[in-house]
Amino acid sequence: MSRFELIAFDCDGVLVDSEPITCGVLADMLTELGWEMSVEKTIRAFVGKHVRDEMPNIEARIGKPLPPDFYEQFIERRNRGLETSITAVRGVHGAIEQLAVRNTPFCVASGADRAKMRLTLGRTGLLPFFEGRLFSGMEVPRTKPAPDVYLLAARTMGADPARCAVIEDTPTGIAAGLAAGMTVFGYAERMDPQLLRDAGAAEVFDDMAQLAELVA
Structure with a gap:
């Protein structure tokens, strides 16, 4: 009982x-935007938070607006990773x-x-x-x-x-x-x-x- x-x-x-899969995808996308991020750093910064809610903070850090389809691209790439590796x-x-x-x-x-x-x-x-x-x-x-x-x-x-x-x-x-x-x-x-x-x-x-x- x-x-x-x-x-x-x-x-x-x-x-x-x-988390390593999701944060790996996010780390890759942030690095592509000019913010060099490892999986470990991304886990420390973003685990427990919603990427959609963090988008203004990401824009402030990279100094420019995110691509209009950033969140949709993140979901698509994340889901591909989860389907193959979870x-x-x-x-x-x-x-x-x-x-x-x-x-x-x-x-x-x-x-x-x-x-x-x-x-x-x-x-x-x-x-x-x-x-x-x-x-x-x-x-x-x-x-x-x-x-x-x-x-x-x-x-x-x-x-x-x-x-x-x-x-x-x-x-x-x-x-x-x-x-x-x-x-x-x-x-x-x-x-x-x-x-x-x-x-x-x-x-x-x-x-x-x-x-x-x-x-x-």
Whole structure:
């Protein structure tokens, strides 16, 4: 049994290892525009943020307007990369199966759009676990760090936010979970654990094999 009524997972970086792919595409596009960026620098600067929201900052940095189709080109190139290279986060299949065996309700509450979630979860074999339990920050008034998508998930799933656990890998996502009144666990396989602690994660872990016991 779990002490939580619902486990709400972020998607990118928590269920699917998409950040290096997405940030690799963005790094290439920024470099093409004259802003030399590595994948590592792009991850530090942009993970947890929406590229569309960051476009004014990019324009300020490169000193000129972005091409009119910049965002559309980013989505197209990102999706090509995800279709060919996406993998599940290490150990996440086993972790989800453990939650299912224990009858612990779970869902995805991501800042990503629904089409991207279906693509990445589908390619990694995780989608059957989450059918009917996908919540997108693009479908609520405010996306992360606002709590809207987590509150929608709790309301739809019939759970008390105070008895929900959130699994996040960025300070932005942790802020959203905390604003929803939920307990947040920071997943730090690719992120600096101290950043997640400083953001307010109740506990930080780096192996999905630990998840079932953390929420038990």
